[in-house]
Amino acid sequence: MDNNMLVKKIFLAYIIGLILLTGCASREYLTSTKTNQKIKSEAQTKIQNISDIETWQQTDNIDLDGDEIKDKILFKCQPGSNDFTLKVNNVSTSGKGENLDGNFVIVNIDKTDKFNEIAISESGPSSDEQTAFYCYDGQELIFMGKVQGSSNSIKILGDGKVIANKRGQILQTWFYEEPYNLSKLHKLEKIPQDLYKMNSKVKMK
Structure with a gap:
């Protein structure tokens, strides 16, 4: 080769x-x-x-607008998120809160009208609790306003008023009652007060 x-x-x-x-x-x-x-x-x-x-979700069926037909309510949010979705029947709206509690409660602010309201609470950045209120009129979801306090600390007696649990910042951290009325448009309107009780004990020398 x-x-x-x-x-x-x-x-x-x-x-x-x-x-x-x-x-x-x-x-x-x-x-x-x-x-x-x-x-x-x-x-x-x-x-x-x-x-x-991890999606927080709550549902309920209750008559919100007084037509004697139960409305289907759906509330959804993510843990650690500040956004939520509220849906009643086929109507939905988006809202914001800080450190959402992840649920809602049904309240009756005024027993003389036909509405039941939805209250959504948040804990805030440092126990700065607030609660947003929504009303369903049969066609749309109406944002009524947001007040300080949680659904556990706010007083609702059915007389058309909401008594918020407001944080005071004068001299010290303290809390006092702040009343709201329902307007003709079903919005929460603050009732001005001349004086607010601090409910703190003082010692005179």
């Missing part, structure tokens, strides 16, 4: 080996890519599932 023939065979063997190595590498790359895509897809699915599980 002459040298030229030997060189050709060696070169041909080299080319064949190179092709085989390239093919193996390609298959390994494709396998690795598919595996990574599968892992990424599974991770995204897990994240979505966690998000679904």
